[in-house]
Amino acid sequence: MKTEAYLFAGVALFFLVTDAAYIWFAQEPAGIAALTVSFLMSALIAFFCSANYRRKGKRPEDRPGSQVSERSGPIDFFPPHSSYPVVTGLGVAILAAGTVFGLWLFLIGFGVTAAGVMGMVFQFAGRDD
Numbered sequence: 001m002k003t004e005a006y007l008f009a010g011v012a013l014f015f016l017v018t019d020a021a022y023i024w025f026a027q028e029p030a031g032i033a034a035l036t037v038s039f040l041m042s043a044l045i046a047f048f049c050s051a052n053y054r055r056k057g058k059r060p061e062d063r064p065g066s067q068v069s070e071r072s073g074p075i076d077f078f079p080p081h082s083s084y085p086v087v088t089g090l091g092v093a094i095l096a097a098g099t100v101f102g103l104w105l106f107l108i109g110f111g112v113t114a115a116g117v118m119g120m121v122f123q124f125a126g127r128d129d
Contacts, residue, residue, distance in 0.1 A: 001053035002049075005046050005049035009043075016039045019039055059071075079123065085120065090112060
C-alpha cells in the first residue's frame with residue numbers, strides 16, 4: 001500500500017498545483033470546483049492507503065520472497081440466487097419516472113428501492129460461515 005499511497009499523493013499534488021494555477025489564471029468557478037474536488041478525492045485515497053500500510057504493514061505481494069499461498073483462503077460468500085436486484089432496479093426506474101410525473105411516484109419508487117436494498121443487505125445476514 002505504500003507505493004499506492006505515493007502514487008495517489010503525486011496525483012493529489014498534481015491536482016493541487018493545477019488548481020492553484022487555474023485559480024490564478026482562469027478564475028472560473030466550475031473548473032476551480034472540479035479541480036478542488038479532484039484534489040480532495042485523490043488525497044483521501046492517498047491517506048487511506050498510507051493509513052492502511054501503517055496499520056497492517058507490507059502485504060504478501062509487496063514482499064519479494066512471499067508465496068501465493070500467503071494470500072489464499074476463502075474469498076467471499078456468493079449467493080446462489082436473489083430477486084432483490086430486480087426489485088432494486090424496478091425501484092430505481094420508478095424513482096426516475098417519479099422525477100417526471102410527481103412527488104407521489106418518486107416516494108413510491110424510494111420505498112421500493114429501499115426495500116430492495118435492505119433485502120440485498122439482510123438476505124443472508126443470519127447465515128453461519
